[in-house]
Amino acid sequence: MIACLAGVAIAARAVARTPSPSPELLAKGKAAYEGSAAGCAACHGLTGEGNGPVAFAIKPPPRNFVRDEFKGGDKVEQVFTTISLGLPNTKMVGYPQLPEPDRWALAYYVLAFRAGRK
Ligand code: HEC
Known part of the structure; x- marks a missing residue:
């Protein structure tokens, strides 16, 4: 019974939950x-x-986060999924392979470039 409950707790923790944006999360995203x-x-x-320095060699080219549309959507959950799955x-x-909190931090950091969009 105890083992069973522990299994449920682990499963619940594995479910992705969107963290709230914060200056700390953005700083973590920038570092990553x-x-x-x-x-990135x-x-x-x-x-x-x-x-970036290798962008010229890549087709299709890397996304310009400030200007381009996002094929996979630009809600933070969608960007998280793109970063996770490609x-x-x-x-x-x-x-x-990146820790999940880092992937959320990256998703918010990517969207921060977008927020400055003209
Ligand atoms: C080897 C080069 C390369 C690296 C490294 C790279 N990307 Fe990309 N990324 C691309 C290319 C190319 C595209 C556009 C692909 C396309 O046009 O479908 C892209 C697209 C994206 C998109 C846009 C998705 C969309 O829906 O249009 C996001 C967000 C993104 N990258 C985030 C990241 C993050 C965060 C990192 C680091 C963890 C990263 N990328 C590392 C090449 C790269």
């Missing part, structure tokens, strides 16, 4: 985005405009 473990900035650029047949692979 610019860090080498994920390497190499393709998407430090300013999120799809102009986009088929492109150089945008999924990053399921």
